Amino acid sequence: MYNMHALKRFNAKEAQAMKRTYWWTGVLLSAFLVASAPAQIIYSFETTDLHGYADDAGDGWQVFRATTGVTHGEYSMGIQWPGGFRWLFGNGVRDELLPYLQVSKKLLLDTTVPQNRSVPWANMVVSLNGPAGYDWNQAPGQVGLPRQAGTRTVLIDLESLPLPNPNVDWFQLNFGFNAGASHEIYLDNLRLYRSACEMRAFTFDNDLQGFNIGTNQVGITLTWVDGKMRAASTGGFKWLFNGGEDGSVPNLAAMVRRGDLVVMDVTIVQAPPAGWGNMIMSINSPAGWGQSDYTAEIAQGNNTFTRTIALDYRGVALPDSDSPAYCLLNLGINSGGPMTIDIDNIRIYRRAVEGDVNCDGCVDDADLLIVLFEFGSTAITPADINSDRVVDDADLLTVLFNFGTGC
Numbered sequence: 001m002y003n004m005h006a007l008k009r010f011n012a013k014e015a016q017a018m019k020r021t022y023w024w025t026g027v028l029l030s031a032f033l034v035a036s037a038p039a040q041i042i043y044s045f046e047t048t049d050l051h052g053y054a055d056d057a058g059d060g061w062q063v064f065r066a067t068t069g070v071t072h073g074e075y076s077m078g079i080q081w082p083g084g085f086r087w088l089f090g091n092g093v094r095d096e097l098l099p100y101l102q103v104s105k106k107l108l109l110d111t112t113v114p115q116n117r118s119v120p121w122a123n124m125v126v127s128l129n130g131p132a133g134y135d136w137n138q139a140p141g142q143v144g145l146p147r148q149a150g151t152r153t154v155l156i157d158l159e160s161l162p163l164p165n166p167n168v169d170w171f172q173l174n175f176g177f178n179a180g181a182s183h184e185i186y187l188d189n190l191r192l193y194r195s196a197c198e199m200r201a202f203t204f205d206n207d208l209q210g211f212n213i214g215t216n217q218v219g220i221t222l223t224w225v226d227g228k229m230r231a232a233s234t235g236g237f238k239w240l241f242n243g244g245e246d247g248s249v250p251n252l253a254a255m256v257r258r259g260d261l262v263v264m265d266v267t268i269v270q271a272p273p274a275g276w277g278n279m280i281m282s283i284n285s286p287a288g289w290g291q292s293d294y295t296a297e298i299a300q301g302n303n304t305f306t307r308t309i310a311l312d313y314r315g316v317a318l319p320d321s322d323s324p325a326y327c328l329l330n331l332g333i334n335s336g337g338p339m340t341i342d343i344d345n346i347r348i349y350r351r352a353v354e355g356d357v358n359c360d361g362c363v364d365d366a367d368l369l370i371v372l373f374e375f376g377s378t379a380i381t382p383a384d385i386n387s388d389r390v391v392d393d394a395d396l397l398t399v400l401f402n403f404g405t406g407c
């Protein structure tokens, strides 16, 4: 299945490692079957202590280990609450968290709402906390959470927050959950965001790349400003349409068919006085108009800031080929009063392919080489496919067993 020509380039030690894999194939197969998508996982919520989050529940809130919404391993963390807001505090174990944030301060988290649940809105805020001198550091803005049944991956951008001195005694990641009614959400697979998985779609280097406000909308202007797309709205809900029926990014259909998330950088230039602004998106192709069923929060309070947001479009009808007659990406922005935002660098985050270490969508020699060159490493690296903090035979097997996938 794998390419023998590539194997000839390995040195003796690596070849020895290769041989061992065959010995261990049977032993490791069962572990391999529950192996994760390629990711560097911070919390998988497998242990009963749930990294501290369960200890702080109460007042009608329940936090518990669950088997619903599992996207990695065998368990998730369930949260049921009567609506309203509450902080859930992490366990403060520095070494379970800080080394990961030193690699990336953008995180992804799988969030699942079970059947028969529906709320008008749900979101969360996130903070980092440590000893005196570092203290409480809360990310500006909120993260939109799913409101209806389904699994959606949310992006948590902590880039604006400092990290503590590496020698602190404790370090905490806290989630503040909020909903407009009684809600139930399951969390799993808190992991590092990887820029290697991005496919560039709209960079606004020279123009608006087909975006316009349509003919019937009032109260919004769209301009190209210094390499970004600026939308100035008088408030309420407005669509930013993408192009004519020929489509403005030829590879957009191919990209959205291989991804899960639309990701973009949003700068709040003028904050809405009512304190909130959010966004939905749609993909429009011959397969239909498919619209996201939850919102990305983009503005909060009177703050102006820049951060990366994402919308998960699983559940949206996608074009059934890589070259349909047209494929358009539309953004719906909503705000309580006048709001001006700059949007830049819209990209599609590639769906994980098992064994695809470099996240180019194909499991091939390049992935095998990365694992072999990092063999034995205990660093936080994509070569550690099963996230057990060592690059070893198990990771190598995952590449070999999936060789050719996606290519």
Ligand SMILES: [Ca+2]
Pocket: 044, 045, 046, 070, 071, 072, 073, 074, 075, 076, 188, 189
């Ligand atoms: Ca898990």
Ligand SMILES: [Ca+2]
Pocket: 356, 357, 358, 359, 360, 361, 362, 363, 364, 366, 367
């Ligand atoms: Ca690859």
Ligand SMILES: [Ca+2]
Pocket: 383, 384, 385, 386, 387, 388, 389, 390, 391, 392, 394, 395
């Ligand atoms: Ca490993």
